[in-house]
Amino acid sequence: MSSTFFGISTLSYIAAMAIYISYLAFKKKGIGIFATSVTVFGFINQTIALLLRWSESYRLGIGRAPLTNLYESLIFFVWTLILIYLIIEFKYKTHVFGAFVTPIAGLALAFIELSGMSKNIEPLVPALQSNWLIAHVMISFLGYAAFGVSFATGLMYLILRSDNRRQGIYIFWTICVSIFIIILAAFGIDYIHYKAVSSGQEMIIKEHLFESTFKNPSLAIDTVSWLVSAGLIFILWRYGLALKRLLHSFSLSVEILDEITYKTIAIGFPLLTLGVITGAVWANTAWGVYWSWDPKETWSLITWFIYAVYLHGRFVRGWRGKKVAVLSVLGFVAVIFTYLGVNLLLSGLHSYGSMK
Amino acid sequence: MTKKEDTGFIDRVWNFFASVKLAIVLLITISLTSIIGTVIEQQAAPEENIKVISRLFGESIAPTLYNIFLKMGFMDMYHSWWFVALLLLFCCNLIICSFDRLPRILKIIREPMVPIKDESFKGVAIKRELRLKGNLIKVSNETAHVLKSFRYNFAEIKEEKNIQFLTQKGRYSRLGVYITHFSILLILTGALIGGLFGFKGFLNLPEGETSTVAYSRNGNPIPLGFAIRCNSFDVEYYKNMDMPKAYKSDLSIIVDGKEVERKTIVVNDPLTYNGITFYQSSYGMVPGADGKFILKVVSKNGIEKVYDNLKLGDSFDIPGTSMSAKILDFSPALAINDKTGKPYTYSDELVNPAIYIGVYDKGAEKYRGWILKRYPETSNLPEGHKIEFVDYWGVKYTGLQVRNDPGVWVVYIGCITITLGLIIAFFINHKRLWVRLSEEGGSTRVIFGGSANKNKLAFEREIERMVRVLEGGRK
Numbered sequence: 019m020s021s022t023f024f025g026i027s028t029l030s031y032i033a034a035m036a037i038y039i040s041y042l043a044f045k046k047k048g049i050g051i052f053a054t055s056v057t058v059f060g061f062i063n064q065t066i067a068l069l070l071r072w073s074e075s076y077r078l079g080i081g082r083a084p085l086t087n088l089y090e091s092l093i094f095f096v097w098t099l100i101l102i103y104l105i106i107e108f109k110y111k112t113h114v115f116g117a118f119v120t121p122i123a124g125l126a127l128a129f130i131e132l133s134g135m136s137k138n139i140e141p142l143v144p145a146l147q148s149n150w151l152i153a154h155v156m157i158s159f160l161g162y163a164a165f166g167v168s169f170a171t172g173l174m175y176l177i178l179r180s181d182n183r184r185q186g187i188y189i190f191w192t193i194c195v196s197i198f199i200i201i202l203a204a205f206g207i208d209y210i211h212y213k214a215v216s217s218g219q220e221m222i223i224k225e226h227l228f229e230s231t232f233k234n235p236s237l238a239i240d241t242v243s244w245l246v247s248a249g250l251i252f253i254l255w256r257y258g259l260a261l262k263r264l265l266h267s268f269s270l271s272v273e274i275l276d277e278i279t280y281k282t283i284a285i286g287f288p289l290l291t292l293g294v295i296t297g298a299v300w301a302n303t304a305w306g307v308y309w310s311w312d313p314k315e316t317w318s319l320i321t322w323f324i325y326a327v328y329l330h331g332r333f334v335r336g337w338r339g340k341k342v343a344v345l346s347v348l349g350f351v352a353v354i355f356t357y358l359g360v361n362l363l364l365s366g367l368h369s370y371g372s373m374k
Numbered sequence: 375m376t377k378k379e380d381t382g383f384i385d386r387v388w389n390f391f392a393s394v395k396l397a398i399v400l401l402i403t404i405s406l407t408s409i410i411g412t413v414i415e416q417q418a419a420p421e422e423n424i425k426v427i428s429r430l431f432g433e434s435i436a437p438t439l440y441n442i443f444l445k446m447g448f449m450d451m452y453h454s455w456w457f458v459a460l461l462l463l464f465c466c467n468l469i470i471c472s473f474d475r476l477p478r479i480l481k482i483i484r485e486p487m488v489p490i491k492d493e494s495f496k497g498v499a500i501k502r503e504l505r506l507k508g509n510l511i512k513v514s515n516e517t518a519h520v521l522k523s524f525r526y527n528f529a530e531i532k533e534e535k536n537i538q539f540l541t542q543k544g545r546y547s548r549l550g551v552y553i554t555h556f557s558i559l560l561i562l563t564g565a566l567i568g569g570l571f572g573f574k575g576f577l578n579l580p581e582g583e584t585s586t587v588a589y590s591r592n593g594n595p596i597p598l599g600f601a602i603r604c605n606s607f608d609v610e611y612y613k614n615m616d617m618p619k620a621y622k623s624d625l626s627i628i629v630d631g632k633e634v635e636r637k638t639i640v641v642n643d644p645l646t647y648n649g650i651t652f653y654q655s656s657y658g659m660v661p662g663a664d665g666k667f668i669l670k671v672v673s674k675n676g677i678e679k680v681y682d683n684l685k686l687g688d689s690f691d692i693p694g695t696s697m698s699a700k701i702l703d704f705s706p707a708l709a710i711n712d713k714t715g716k717p718y719t720y721s722d723e724l725v726n727p728a729i730y731i732g733v734y735d736k737g738a739e740k741y742r743g744w745i746l747k748r749y750p751e752t753s754n755l756p757e758g759h760k761i762e763f764v765d766y767w768g769v770k771y772t773g774l775q776v777r778n779d780p781g782v783w784v785v786y787i788g789c790i791t792i793t794l795g796l797i798i799a800f801f802i803n804h805k806r807l808w809v810r811l812s813e814e815g816g817s818t819r820v821i822f823g824g825s826a827n828k829n830k831l832a833f834e835r836e837i838e839r840m841v842r843v844l845e846g847g848r849k
């Protein structure tokens with residue numbers, strides 16, 4: 019039951035992403051309203067899906083909040099991201115941010131599809147049966163969603179504040195956006211490729227991630243992938259100022275972007291702190307160690323530090339504008355790395371890390 | 375002369391440590407160096423990391439690089455001298471920075487507000503001006519009323535021809551940042567206390583056995599000061615699945631031969647005695663152990679008997695009847711082959727333990743069958759008697775993590791105060807409001823001036839509401 023609603027919401031968000039981007043291009047008010055309606059529709063469906071999944075778990079006799087595995091936590095992340103986004107859209111009365119926030123939801127949803135992670139409601143192994151864990155996941159993802167918004171507004175700020183192609187921040191944001199697009203595209207190609215190859219067979223795509231592109235056994239495809247990526251970075255770099263002009267035409271004020279970036283970080287930072295704390299308490303009740311410097315813990319600490327630098331830079335050193343906007347983007351990159359990179363990249367180097 | 379230079383030097387050191395620039399540099403340095411430890415596996419076998427290094431940098435230089443990294447402490451990075459030094463520097467920075475600023479902050483908090491001299495409130499962040507009919511006394515009464523209704527306690531300063539109300543809210547919120555910083559120190563102190571005075575150990579305790587020590591990582595015994603006994607260990611499974619639902623150890627604490635505490639622990643619910651905590655962590659089979667079957671036999675008319683010392687091949691009576699039974703076979707993990715319908719053992723682990731029972735009446739065999747521990751419905755005999763397979767006892771050991779961490783409460787208090795500190799720092803405003811009333815001609819001029827250390831917009835709206843109430847109250 020719930021999976022139908024999840025499916026509808028996923029499609030809605032991906033459609034909304036396209037509509038928001040075309041709104042950016044065509045600037046028709048009607049398109050903006052349409053984009054918002056589709057997002058709201060997706061959000062309602064997702065809310066129903068989450069509630070259904072919760073009650074389904076009780077029917078299966080497992081009874082627990084839908085927040086305990088990677089699939090559920092990513093779904094919850096998307097849900098909160100959209101919620102926060104809708105609140106901001108309502109408050110600041112503009113659809114423009116949508117073109118920057120919905121792709122983050124798109125990335126998360128694409129990752130869910132790709133990684134072949136289990137969507138079943140599975141009983142919990144003993145270590146995961148903890149209310150601290152549920153609190154930990156819920157609080158962390160609320161924080162991540164707030165940071166997701168600050169990432170989007172920080173990025174827009176950088177775009178609006180760049181003047182020429184030699185500027186450091188210009189190069190920074192064009193590379194960031196390119197990498198984002200490249201990863202999303204590589205995920206998509208992997209997905210299409212393995213769906214075709216495996217022909218309906220269950221297959222963990224995660225273990226073959228990027229094998230259709232960057233890690234392809236064929237050297238030619240490998241090279242082409244890197245060349246295409248370099249090309250994309252170049253194109254974005256060459257024509258990125260057009261995006262700036264486009265954003266400019268919406269007469270967004272950079273002050274408001276800066277303010278939203280700060281406000282969402284001010285919400286995200288205490289949540290991240292509390293998330294790390296509840297995680298530590300959980301570890302302590304389960305194993306008697308609240309901190310063990312494992313890669314995930316360490317990366318969440320690094321994330322925490324980056325946002326601490328943002329706060330001190332802004333409030334004590336009086337950094338304004340570009341410098342702190344760069345930090346808000348880097349902070350969210352660290353968030354993504356904490357959540358996905360540790361599992362995908364570092365676990366490729368070692369034996370630890372699983373899709374649990 | 376020398377003295378002056380001396381203070382100059384000390385001042386310079388002090389300023390260096392008090393600077394937020396250093397804080398930012400340290401935060402970035404600690405972040406960047408921490409990454410190393412997430413790539414190189416910590417406290418791991420050398421081969422593991424040589425493999426990682428050769429994947430990253432190439433096979434040929436991996437051993438050399440490994441040795442360089444080893445010397446730099448990368449293999450146990452978070453305990454290396456330079457990382458600990460960074461953390462220490464960070465603490466010094468935090469302490470000295472707080473000492474440097476706190477007096478100023480306390481002064482701001484304690485100092486009473488002073489009236490604004492400048493008549494038109496130039497340079498005040500938020501300003502609203504209005505003119506009301508009525509004399510000074512009347513308008514000042516009304517203004518006082520509005521301030522009270524917005525829950526502002528105020529001081530009133532009367533001059534010849536004007537009155538100023540001074541009021542502020544949330545001045546202690548300025549301490550939020552310092553609570554936050556202090557909490558970080560508290561958490562690190564707690565970690566230090568744990569590291570210096572606590573211990574980490576483990577203990578594999580077979581069912582029925584008692585231990586007075588735990589073991590450290592390298593196998594040295596650590597005396598507990600009391601004895602701990604494992605009464606039994608059990609794995610509970612989800613219905614019809616081989617997925618464990620709970621690992622349970624029934625433990626007793628024994629002091630001077632007397633049981634002083636008994637608890638069944640599971641993962642996420644440990645047992646603490648005398649500051650030492652036992653966590654359920656793993657389990658296993660004791661090699662070559664001689665197990666006992668524990669069976670609970672209940673006859674049709676409710677007579678119950680527990681046999682706790684049966685071996686394979688042993689016979690026992692069904693109480694109150696002339697019947698008896700015998701344990702003919704045992705399987706640690708019984709399954710039925712789908713096609714042939716024959717039972718077989720699918721694992722050496724005690725995943726689905728079962729006994730094969732023969733039932734006899736006055737010596738003559740009546741029937742045989744399997745009784746499974748995880749499936750209580752298999753314990754019913756046709757006559758209405760019940761033979762429950764309670765446990766195959768004495769073959770398992772429970773794996774316990776044994777921890778003593780006297781610093782954990784300091785850490786937890788730090789966690790609570792850091793949360794409070796952050797909430798205060800981010801969500802409570804220090805708002806200051808001056809209202810100046812002066813009679814000019816037949817009417818009274820009212821100026822609201824306000825300042826807030828954050829979220830000025832919200833304060834502006836609040837002042838706006840006050841003004842509207844003040845105006846509205848007159849109609």
Ligand code: HEM
Pocket residue numbers: 323326329330333334391392393394397464467468471475479551554555558796799800
């Ligand atoms: C990871 C560690 C740290 C955390 C989480 C942290 C947290 C904070 C927070 C939340 C604020 C308030 C920012 C705001 O007003 O929005 C703050 C301010 C400040 N922090 Fe830190 N801090 C850390 C480390 C440090 C260190 C090492 C120093 C040492 C110099 C420092 C010095 C300051 C100062 C001077 C302020 C401004 C205080 C004021 O406004 O009076 N912080 N910090």
